[in-house]
Amino acid sequence: MSPEDYCQQKAAQSGSSFYYSFLFLPPQRRQAITALYAFCREVDDVVDECSDASLARTKLVWWRQEVRNMLSGTPTHPVTQALAPHMSTFQIKGEHLLAVIDGMEMDLDQTRYLDFIALERYCWHVASVVGIMSASIFGSTNQRTLEYAEKLGMAFQLTNIIRDVGEDARRGRIYLPVNELQQFGVTAAELLNAKHSERFVALMQFQTKRAQHYYDQAYALLPKEDRRAQRPGLIMAAIYRTLLTEIEHDGFHVLEHKISLTPIRKLWLAWKTWVRN
Numbered sequence: 001m002s003p004e005d006y007c008q009q010k011a012a013q014s015g016s017s018f019y020y021s022f023l024f025l026p027p028q029r030r031q032a033i034t035a036l037y038a039f040c041r042e043v044d045d046v047v048d049e050c051s052d053a054s055l056a057r058t059k060l061v062w063w064r065q066e067v068r069n070m071l072s073g074t075p076t077h078p079v080t081q082a083l084a085p086h087m088s089t090f091q092i093k094g095e096h097l098l099a100v101i102d103g104m105e106m107d108l109d110q111t112r113y114l115d116f117i118a119l120e121r122y123c124w125h126v127a128s129v130v131g132i133m134s135a136s137i138f139g140s141t142n143q144r145t146l147e148y149a150e151k152l153g154m155a156f157q158l159t160n161i162i163r164d165v166g167e168d169a170r171r172g173r174i175y176l177p178v179n180e181l182q183q184f185g186v187t188a189a190e191l192l193n194a195k196h197s198e199r200f201v202a203l204m205q206f207q208t209k210r211a212q213h214y215y216d217q218a219y220a221l222l223p224k225e226d227r228r229a230q231r232p233g234l235i236m237a238a239i240y241r242t243l244l245t246e247i248e249h250d251g252f253h254v255l256e257h258k259i260s261l262t263p264i265r266k267l268w269l270a271w272k273t274w275v276r277n
Contacts, residue, residue, distance in 0.1 A: 003082035004031055007038035010079070017239040017261075020270040021232035025138075032086035032137045033232070038079045040100060040130055047107045060105055067097045090137045099129045111173045116210075119177055120154070127157035131233070139229030148221035152233055155214035159240045162207050162247060166194055166255035176207065194255035204252035208244060215241055231277045238273040239266050 001009075011019050011034050018037055022030050043063050050056035070080040070087070071094045086092065103125025113119040131153025132146050140146060161168070161175045168175060169191040181187070184203035189195075215237060222230060239261065247259050261269075 001078075003078040004035070006078035007031075007035045007082045010038040010041050017236055017243075017266055020239065020266045021235040023270065024235075024274050025232060028086075028089075029137055029139070031082070032090055032092075033134060035079060035083040035086065036092070036130070036133055036137065039083055039097065042077075042079055043101050043104045044126075047104045053108050056108055057105070060101055060108075063101055064098060067094055067101070070094075086137070092133050092136060096129045096133050099125050103129075107173065113175060113177050115177045115179050119175060122175075123154050123157040124150075127160075128153035131156070134233065135230060138232050140226055141229075142223040142226055144221050144223050145226040145230060148218045148223075148230070149233060151214050151218035151221060152237060155211050155218060156236065156240050158207065158211035158214060159244050162204060162211065162252075163243065163254060163259060165191060165204075167258060169255075176203070180206065191255065196253060196255055200255070201252050204254070205248075208248055211244060212241075227277055231274055234277055235270045235273045238269045242269060 011022070022033050022037075025033065043060065046056050046059045046063070050059065066075065066077055066080050069075055070084050073084075075081045075084050083092075087094070103122060106122050106125060110122075113122065128150040131149035131151075135145055135149035140149075165174075165176065169188070174181075174188055174191060176186075176191075180203065184206070185199045186197070186203050190197065190200065218237070227234075242265075243259070243261055246261065247254060250259055253259075
């Protein structure tokens with residue numbers, strides 16, 4: 001299996017909304033974004049699949065060194081081998097790849113966030129910086145496009161947090177800021193025990209309004225001259241924002257089950273967004 005095939009398989013297996021946005025790209029950009037996505041999946045899986053925190057840390061140290069190996073021209077992993085040829089072409093920065101690893105390590109060090117400022121820092125590492133790298137691959141001629149991508153990455157991560165709040169709580173992680181839980185009178189025990197309440201709905205409405213604000217900020221920043229190039233990001237936004245609407249229509253029953261869109265609906269949203277932009 002070639003490094004490119006490995007990355008393609010990694011992306012396809014995930015079933016992520018991101019995969020659908022890659023389908024319409026020309027080959028070189030599609031290979032680059034697929035390799036970047038595979039890298040993010042690899043380092044994310046280290047934290048999600050390792051029950052031993054010390055082993056997870058060791059693996060993340062290995063990935064940091066592997067990024068350095070790639071930058072020096074000696075990658076050993078299929079993902080870095082696939083990503084290496086695109087680093088200079090699309091101006092992907094090694095420090096941004098390392099920032100993603102830092103974000104994954106934050107999940108080993110921290111399971112609660114006192115306020116949104118602290119959560120925002122985490123979201124930058126695991127999502128906004130990925131948005132910046134992705135925008136570079138899609139094609140960017142204006143600095144505002146990278147600012148758009150940063151805000152869009154934040155919106156995606158906040159949507160993930162809303163969608164996964166029950167699942168994350170059962171894994172021992174609560175990303176909703178402590179001071180906001182207190183503000184709405186929702187306890188960690190209620191999240192863990194999937195106790196749905198009017199207080200919880202009000203908290204989720206507050207979180208959704210914030211996420212929607214980030215989507216609006218991102219759209220406002222995207223320059224007209226880069227809009228066509230950034231269609232993959234707009235596809236992701238269409239899918240994620242539709243998911244957010246579905247969660248809201250479902251009454252925020254995210255503690256009991258995970259709400260998702262069907263593959264057919266994601267593909268329809270992808271095609272519709274591509275032809276409209």
